[in-house]
Amino acid sequence: xxxxxxxxxxxxxxxxxxxxxxxxxxxxxxxxxxxxxxxxxxxxxxxxxxxxxxxxxxxxxxxxxxxxxxxxxxxxxxxxxxxxxxxxxxxxxxxxxxxxxxxxxxxxxxxxxxxxxxxxxxxxxxxxxxxxxxxxxxxxxxxxxxxxx
Ligand code: CMP
Numbered sequence: 001x002x003x004x005x006x007x008x009x010x011x012x013x014x015x016x017x018x019x020x021x022x023x024x025x026x027x028x029x030x031x032x033x034x035x036x037x038x039x040x041x042x043x044x045x046x047x048x049x050x051x052x053x054x055x056x057x058x059x060x061x062x063x064x065x066x067x068x069x070x071x072x073x074x075x076x077x078x079x080x081x082x083x084x085x086x087x088x089x090x091x092x093x094x095x096x097x098x099x100x101x102x103x104x105x106x107x108x109x110x111x112x113x114x115x116x117x118x119x120x121x122x123x124x125x126x127x128x129x130x131x132x133x134x135x136x137x138x139x140x141x142x143x144x145x146x147x148x149x
Contacts, residue, residue, distance in 0.1 A: 008038065009085035009122045010131035015073035016116035018042075023076055026106055026119060030080065033092050039136050040078040045071045053134060062115070069115060077135040086128055089121040 013026055031037070045053065050071040057063050082088055094105025098117055101108035111117040122128035132139050 006084055006086070006125065007081055008125075008132065009080050009082075009089045009128045010135070011078050011080055011089060011122070012120040012135075013076040013078075014116070014118055014120060015069060015075060016112065017110050017118040018074050018076060020110070022110050022118065026110060027076075029092065029106055030089075033082075033088065035080040035082045035085065035089070038079040038081045039132075039139065040076065041135065042074050042076050043135075044074045047071045053131070065115065079132045079136060079139065086122055086125060090123070093119050093121050 011030070013023055017023070017026060027037070047067060050067040051058075054063065054066055054070065057066060060066075080089060092106060094101030094107035094111075096107075096117060097114040098107040098111035101111070106119050107117050110119075122131050
């Protein structure tokens with residue numbers, strides 16, 4: 001494992017949670033769990049960008065609805081820093097389906113269904129790097145530079 005792996009993940013507060021005014025509460029849970037917000041932006045994805053972002057799910061039956069939903073209103077995209085960032089954020093988020101999410105997790109508290117599940121988090125270091133560079137172009141160059149300090 002190099003010095004970057006395991007330290008960063010990508011996360012996105014989804015349109016349902018943004019529309020419900022849960023941005024502050026979710027960011028507070030993330031920070032209280034020990035993550036530093038390394039980069040953050042609020043934007044609305046175009047349908048084409050949404051299709052690229054979720055391309056890994058293009059064969060799944062829910063792909064079209066997922067892309068339409070994620071492009072339906074603004075999202076908050078961010079890069080989070082912490083040891084074991086990918087695994088720790090997924091634990092904090094809870095199961096994809098909020099009915100299966102553990103008590104105290106973000107999805108248990110804020111999600112209303114598997115489709116409207118409040119937050120996305122990368123599922124691997126590789127996905128974290130790819131998804132971070134998708135929203136924050138040039139970011140891997142910045143990480144390489146800062147990691148040598
Ligand atoms: P996310 O972590 O953003 O990754 C893909 C999204 O697809 C997932 O959260 C869910 O919101 C959505 N989704 C809808 N149906 C399913 C399903 N059956 N399995 C996994 N993800 C699903």
